[in-house]
Amino acid sequence: MGKKLTTAVAVSLVGALGLSACGASEAAGGDKATTINLVAYSTPQTAFTSIEKAFQKTPAGKGVDFSESYGPSGDQSRAVAGGQPADFVNFSLESDVTRLVDTKLVDADWKAQTGHDGIVADSVVVLVVRKGNPKHITGWDDLVKPGVGIVTPNPASSGGARWNTLAAYGHVIADGGTEDEAKAYLTKYFKNAVSLPGSARDALTSFTSGNGDVLVSYENEAILARQKGADIDYIVPDQTLLIETPAAVTVDAPKAAADFRDFLFTKPAQADFLASGYRPVIDGVTGEVQGANDPANPFPAPKQLLTIAKDFGGWDAAGKKFFDEENGIVTKIQVATGTSE
Structure with a gap:
């Protein structure tokens, strides 16, 4: 019928693309701060905003900053494979992580590194x-x-x-x-x-x-x-x-990136995912979810x-x-x- 499909262009929120994979930068007072280059698909941004703040309050997250990029999962995966800085990735498809395994940017055993097959939400x-x-x-x-x-x-x-x-x-x-x-x-x-x-x-x-x-x-x-x-x-x-959304760290990422990935499987982080409408992947995380059809029984x-x-x-x-x-x-x-x- 020759109908014209409307197409929205995803805007990638990329900060400081020139940062190296390890993400070291000078913090106030001359101390070294670590920046985690986070590259994700388009939907978890609200959840990560809260989770990052919670992580920064932990000993492992002290002095850690984040540079974020959000967009279509396939496009994000291809961008990282093509050289976009990334320490931590969260995509909507396992195959988008597999692309980075094939290009030697993510370890082949990335699923086993978490005990949850790499699925964060x-x-x-x-x-x-x-x-x-x-x-x-x-x-x-x-x-x-x-x-x-x-x-x-x-x-x-x-x-x-x-x-x-x-x-x-x-x-x-x-x-x-x-x-x-x-x-x-x-x-x-x-x-x-x-x-x-x-x-x-x-x-x-x-x-x-x-x-x-x-x-x-x-x-x-x-x-x-x-x-x-x-x-x-x-x-x-x-x-x-x-829907199972995988996350992984890249091979040259700083330890803070792995610490952040592991933090995602804690109850505080999963509670933030829940509050944003995701179904938690660990037991014992429950609560009302505003916006759900039945907030008291959201899933x-x-x-x-x-x-x-x-x-x-x-x-x-x-x-x-x-x-x-x-x-x-x-x-x-x-x-x-x-x-x-």
Whole structure:
């Protein structure tokens, strides 16, 4: 139909790119301070703002500063592989860390270094709608009805988009459908796309600016948007996908970067993730979450929770099957529907 997709350009908040990987700089009084170059995907910025302050109050965090860069996960990973300074990385996909392993910037055993497979926070894919849900969207099937405009980030740049797309595809299989039926669903899904921004955060901005009828997004993004006053509702579909966000330190990073990574698995840090709408990855971190559908029970268990490992064979297999630049299922569908740019 020749529809024009609106694209938001992610703004990378990079400070002092000329810093070396070790990040040493002169502090007041002539003491050496350590700067951690933190490079992350677009959504955890609010959580990290609080977590960094808490870390700086610990003995390991004394004298530590942060230089931050946020943007689409794939773009951020490629930037680091291309030379952008990074001591600590947090991406939305394991494959974006794997790229840095392949370029010898992250140790191959990065998962084992934490005891949590490197996953610092969880979420699930949800459907964000206008306040009052005027299109009466209750689940995935409603997204492909005529007249429903979908906003979702672009799988070519955004890790969030890949989670979203696999959740959309996977719900068909989980409901007893075939792979051909799942492909047919995705074709309708992308035909209904009216905005494919570069990152999950840009997709949220596009939606709250008035584009589309439904935003496919992270649960934590919907919660944080409501905390900031966005006039939206969100639905946790009956079939959805567990989002697992990995973090790692680079091989030449200062010890403070590893200390910061380890701090993320403490209860104070996980409580900050929880307050920003993420599902904690350690036991014993609970509490009310403002902006959730039910603040007292913020993270209901979906009827069917898909995982990358169990339902898609892991990110290596999923990446090749769905997102290969020439033969991926999603790549071909986007080309056929004119949504690849």
